[in-house]
Amino acid sequence: MGDFPFDLSKLDMSSLMNMAGKVQEQVKKMEESLAHIEVESVVGGGMVTVKANAKGEVNSVSIDPELLAMDDKKMLENLVTMGVNQALAEAKARREEEMKKMAGSNLPGFFA
Numbered sequence: 001m002g003d004f005p006f007d008l009s010k011l012d013m014s015s016l017m018n019m020a021g022k023v024q025e026q027v028k029k030m031e032e033s034l035a036h037i038e039v040e041s042v043v044g045g046g047m048v049t050v051k052a053n054a055k056g057e058v059n060s061v062s063i064d065p066e067l068l069a070m071d072d073k074k075m076l077e078n079l080v081t082m083g084v085n086q087a088l089a090e091a092k093a094r095r096e097e098e099m100k101k102m103a104g105s106n107l108p109g110f111f112a
Helices: 013-034 065-069 073-105
Strands: 038-043 048-053 058-063
Touching: 013 073, 038 073, 048 073, 058 065, 058 073, 065 073
Parallel strands: none
Antiparallel strands: 038 048, 048 058
16 A cells, blocks of 8 residues: 555544535535526627526526517527627636635635
């Protein structure tokens, strides 16, 4: 066992399991809080608005009636796609930001 970085015989499995349970609880809380962080993407001069949460779920898509009246299917598809992609990119950035905060403050010993 000379290759292993520490003596496994001194490993306290009870403490390790307790720590793992705490980490799992923190991750669950983080996932719940991510659902409440909303980002918004507005494209096409305000013709399409997409809201998403930091879990990466699209909450809503709003399309200006003037865009619908234009009867331009391709433009509508492009604007919705652009809005969704922007909202999801912002959601991902917020999720990563929140995970860094959690790792820095709530999980001592793991990411310090």
